Amino acid sequence: MKIAVDAMGGDFAPREIVAGAVAAAEEYGLQIILVGTEKVVRKELSRLNYHGNNVSLLDAPDTINMGDGVMSLRRKSKSSIFLGAELVKKGEAQAFVSMGNTAAVTYISKKVLGSLEGIEKPGLALLIPTLEGVSLLIDVGASANCQPQHLLQFAIMGKVFMETALNRKNPTVALMSIGEEKNKGNELTLKSYERLQASGLNFIGNIEGKDIYSGEADIIVSDGFTGNVALKVSEGVVETMLILARHEVTKNIWAKIGFLLLKHHLKKIYKKIDYSEYGGAHLLGVNGICIIGHGRSNKKAVKNAIRIGKEVVLEKLQDKIREEMARYACVQGEVRL
């Protein structure tokens, strides 16, 4: 199996990306195509002293910056994201993995790969840690403006993903809103509630922000704007609490000793909530497998993202989403969907 990896995307690119890709190639026996500025990537490979045959290189002379708008992204057709997605489009890779700017990867992947039949907007699906294990939050930032049918499509794709990748049968679906009652929410969620209720999915109603980490829903559906805010706020709270804790702890010797005694346990908690364990988010709904990792991904997170890519290729995730969409369209009629 061949997997294309964007060597230039992410805060610690290219070093951590190349290191993670090489580790994945060796550990999982995959063919990795590193897409990036040739000179830079080659330097990283020689730094790692890698001389195997599992990693090849595709030069991408264009560079994408954080501030690039749509017009500027379109012009850069030799960027690592563009070329990486194109490898999947042409069948030269079975999946594309990038730690780059979410908006850029989403925009380009959608443009290059197109949509799966029946899907109007892609949803970025992320496994989040909960008290019960993991749940799937979809969309965490691919489609900022949504209509009710898009949220229904996210729910169906999420269901297939959870059944396929996590073997969770008939997973529960909840709608992110601002109250558990049916009549609480904004225009989008009120209409989406009706759709989800009539969908035949295992819909359990609205879920409030405070409960998304409780594990009471397998899949939490949201428009990409709200989902992204929810995700980023979570990061902010954890970081703020850690800063406050560090600040308090340095104040006195007993607190320091207490902290040292707890350290091992705190690390276990941190591991539980650490995104790098879960590898990356899945851009569901485009016509090809595309995984977008966290911008701060280190070697381990990159390796995990590639492993997950391999797994969903083997499980034929795309075919299953296609089948499920066709089944829903058939049962409900095109208009309902």
Add this chain to the structure above:
Amino acid sequence: MKIAVDAMGGDFAPREIVAGAVAAAEEYGLQIILVGTEKVVRKELSRLNYHGNNVSLLDAPDTINMGDGVMSLRRKSKSSIFLGAELVKKGEAQAFVSMGNTAAVTYISKKVLGSLEGIEKPGLALLIPTLEGVSLLIDVGASANCQPQHLLQFAIMGKVFMETALNRKNPTVALMSIGEEKNKGNELTLKSYERLQASGLNFIGNIEGKDIYSGEADIIVSDGFTGNVALKVSEGVVETMLILARHEVTKNIWAKIGFLLLKHHLKKIYKKIDYSEYGGAHLLGVNGICIIGHGRSNKKAVKNAIRIGKEVVLEKLQDKIREEMARYACVQGEVRL
């Protein structure tokens, strides 16, 4: 000064509400009108052995439930929320404080009190703890469906509040979005960005969810749906981390000792992020002072909410918002606002 307090709203009503109200009456020398089911409130007062003259009672025979929709709220014109807001409307109280259902208090207060001139939708403004002190998040749940002009109105009201209640001069305003760049966001935030930039406010651009607790903006503006999700997600993360920590700590004796040594410091952190320190949220934009506390408010939180009510009455917050709105309307022309 007279302050009306909803004795029936909140998870720990009437006990904690009555206790907090009595404490506020005694400590701040306020006249408190407790609005609620007479028999129940009287019982609480005698339990507290309160026989002073600072607390009076207004009977409210109708009861509001969590699931009550708009139609059912309208019928219950003898509910504690309705009668409490009416006391402010009639000038028989200078402020109304409730720990009840946010949606119900917002809906009824808006209906009874009407809007301030120039304001189309109320915004629920909450002081949130940050690394630098506190910032104001507006709207955390009063108006789930917003247009750009509403977000601009929230920003102006937030500015007046921060100048008046916290003495923060020319406070910075940021727009909650999903990227710092101007071109990141949804339809609402992209248009709101333009408005805020042209407003003459101290607008510093978009702020991502991960930065709302950093203190880099004095005021964070958001539609009520997104703001509510952000707030509730924050609560959920803190609760989840505490549950995980408790679970880890009980596993071994050294961790328990470590925890005991740290306990005092953890309490200080908790106090820093504890909503009850900040008393309540302000429903800005209605024609009267209305403070909505957290549903889980205890005696202390109730007392603090009443104290804050007293302060904004003394500072003539409503008059200042009215003046600022008139000034903006005058400078920018009605259409721009």
